[in-house]
Amino acid sequence: MSTIGIPQPSLSSRAMLCSLSIAQWSASKHDREASAEIAAHHGAQPDVGRYNKILIPKETLAELRKIAGEARREHYFMTLPWDDNGYRVLPAAVYMDHTEKLREYSRKFALAVDSFAAQFDRLVVEARSRLGGLFRSEDYPTSKEIREKFSFETKVMPLPDANDFRVSLGDEERDRIRRQITASIEASLTLASRELWQRMYSAVSHMAERLSAYKATGNGVEHPFRDSIVTNLIELVDVMPKLNVTGDPELERLTAEVRASLLIDPDELRQSESTRTETAKKAAEIAERMAGYMAGYQLAEAS
Numbered sequence: 001m002s003t004i005g006i007p008q009p010s011l012s013s014r015a016m017l018c019s020l021s022i023a024q025w026s027a028s029k030h031d032r033e034a035s036a037e038i039a040a041h042h043g044a045q046p047d048v049g050r051y052n053k054i055l056i057p058k059e060t061l062a063e064l065r066k067i068a069g070e071a072r073r074e075h076y077f078m079t080l081p082w083d084d085n086g087y088r089v090l091p092a093a094v095y096m097d098h099t100e101k102l103r104e105y106s107r108k109f110a111l112a113v114d115s116f117a118a119q120f121d122r123l124v125v126e127a128r129s130r131l132g133g134l135f136r137s138e139d140y141p142t143s144k145e146i147r148e149k150f151s152f153e154t155k156v157m158p159l160p161d162a163n164d165f166r167v168s169l170g171d172e173e174r175d176r177i178r179r180q181i182t183a184s185i186e187a188s189l190t191l192a193s194r195e196l197w198q199r200m201y202s203a204v205s206h207m208a209e210r211l212s213a214y215k216a217t218g219n220g221v222e223h224p225f226r227d228s229i230v231t232n233l234i235e236l237v238d239v240m241p242k243l244n245v246t247g248d249p250e251l252e253r254l255t256a257e258v259r260a261s262l263l264i265d266p267d268e269l270r271q272s273e274s275t276r277t278e279t280a281k282k283a284a285e286i287a288e289r290m291a292g293y294m295a296g297y298q299l300a301e302a303s
Contacts, residue, residue, distance in 0.1 A: 015245045017082060017157045018090035020075040020102065022068045022109070025149035027055045029139045053134055056123045064112045064150070071105035071152070074098075077235075080192035080243060089192055090156070093242035102154050109152045120146050193246050197294050200240065200251070203233050204258060205287040211269065211280035227266040234263055250293060257286060 034051040078098045079088035090098055121143050128135050141149060206229060213223035240255045261282045269276045 013092070015089050015091045015159055016095070017087040017159055018075075018079060018098070019086040019088070019155045020072065021086065021151070021153045021155070022071065023149065023151040024061070024064060024068060025141070025146065027058070027061055029053050029055055029136075031134060031136075034134060053131065053139070055131075055139055056127055057130075060116065060119070060123060064109065064116060067105060067109050067112055068152075071102060071109070074101050074105065075154075078239065078243075080245070081195055082192070087155075087157070089159070089245065091242055091245050094239065099154075106152045106154075109150070113147060113150045117143065117147050189246055193248055193251075194294070196240065196243055196248075196251060197290065200236060200254065200258065201287060201290045201294065203229075203236055204262065204283050204290065207233065207262060208280050208283035208287055211276050211283065214270070214276060216273075221270075225266075225269075230263060230266050230269070233258060237263070254286065254290060261286070 029052065031051050031053050034053070035049060036046050038049065038051055040046075075098070076088070078094050078101075079090050082089050124137075124140050127140075210223070210225040210229050214225055215222040237255050237259045241252065244251055244255075262279060264275060264279050269279060
């Protein structure tokens, strides 16, 4: 059925902006006195270095940092770049998945904060003997204040829409601002589209390199590869249609080709030389075509 004359949904109805902010206590402190003493001991100027104390053992915060890192990676995987203010484009198609996953990470983060806060007073006591003369009680928040050093927050706001700009101004000035908004949106979408291409290209070219390098010998395997060369691609082709908010048809076609040609069981790739060789060849061909397309894309932007 023809779609000519049917208005296409605006970008603001297909995506939104989302930010993820995670704050953590650094558990370190610059010690000015120790820095000055070290400099004086070596006959150096006081400003040549900084002595930063590790206030509590790093492993006590390892779980919190792990959760925060995983949450940030998930957020970046399911969103696209937008600006330098912390917001990224969140397509409506992945909103529920993103919300559920980030909510679960927030829950885990809160539990880890509870666990850390419960042992904080003990950790401060232990720090007295661990730091010796470097210990300063004022370096530490109180047991009540420590929770305030951690936070996990997502914010969602609508994408700007030039058509919604209705401030009471002269027609010429209002049109100028609308054009400015439109140009800004288009520039951000260009960046988002480029990142999608780069994600797919990186995964496909990495597969081609790893499969080509793999070699079974009488003494074992040279240049082994991990299952992730396939599992990462599976995750990517599953989410790519949802992230393609500009509806780039070439990206859709190449995603379908990757799905049909490269998602081979990793064990089969290890066991079958012919399958491995053929898959490496296909991956290299797809990566080469993608590189050519991206080069043309950049030339078009520059012209």
